[in-house]
Amino acid sequence: MPHLPDIFFYVFAALTLLCGFLVVVNPFSRSPVTSAMFLVLTIISMAGLFVLLHAFFLAAVQILVYAGAVIVLFLFVIMLLDLKEEQRRKLKTFSLAAGVISVGAIAGLTVKAILDSGPGKGLPAPTVEGATAPLGKLLFTQFLLPFEIVSVLLLVAMVGVILLSKKDLK
């Protein structure tokens, strides 16, 4: 009888990879809207993987920020642009084949390297919990300066986006 979290790991990992595949190469539709929808599913199943890793805060943030904000932004832009034309274009066979071969080689190499080196061997049993309280404590003590810098970065991004989307860009 396998351990229950292990079964969940395989389910969520398979879902993540399948939906990620459908974001990139969907055989039924080339529309960016379907890609965005499958990106939502990928992110939600990845949040499931985060829960299995006891990173509860990050799982919530992943769903709130990615599925909630980033995808909505993507969909807004897709609706703003007229992308009917994309579906008529053909993929170039040569570039597709070259991409598949090189990426397959990279994936094979990485997976082989991971399995051969066995980074998980000899580690003690995991006990760390990524709940909100310990993460918050760390953020406001050891990582206070990066935290403040990130808030400035968000302000800069906001100002930049408003400037970029003005009608007459100078």
Added chain:
Amino acid sequence: MHVGLEHYLVVSALLFSLGLLGVLARRNVLVMYMSLELMLNAANLALVAFSRFNNNLNGQVMVFFIITVAAAEVSVGLALIVALYRKRQTAHVEDLTAMKL
């Protein structure tokens, strides 16, 4: 077989490769951008897995910062795409050849 660090790293590597394939094979700027997000997420998964199995919370703080920076990056990138579309009326990389000699 008990699920350990290797399993999560393999999923992360495969997801990263999928994102790379999307950037290489797709020619729509928006879909390429979504593939970039996939690659960022794959890196996040690897960091969270390392953090859990090494009993060190710093990796998760790193992922927190990566998510924030990715959100800022997406907003700026999409604003750039909209500005580009206003000028050129296309979201297809093969039509954007102004810098080609």
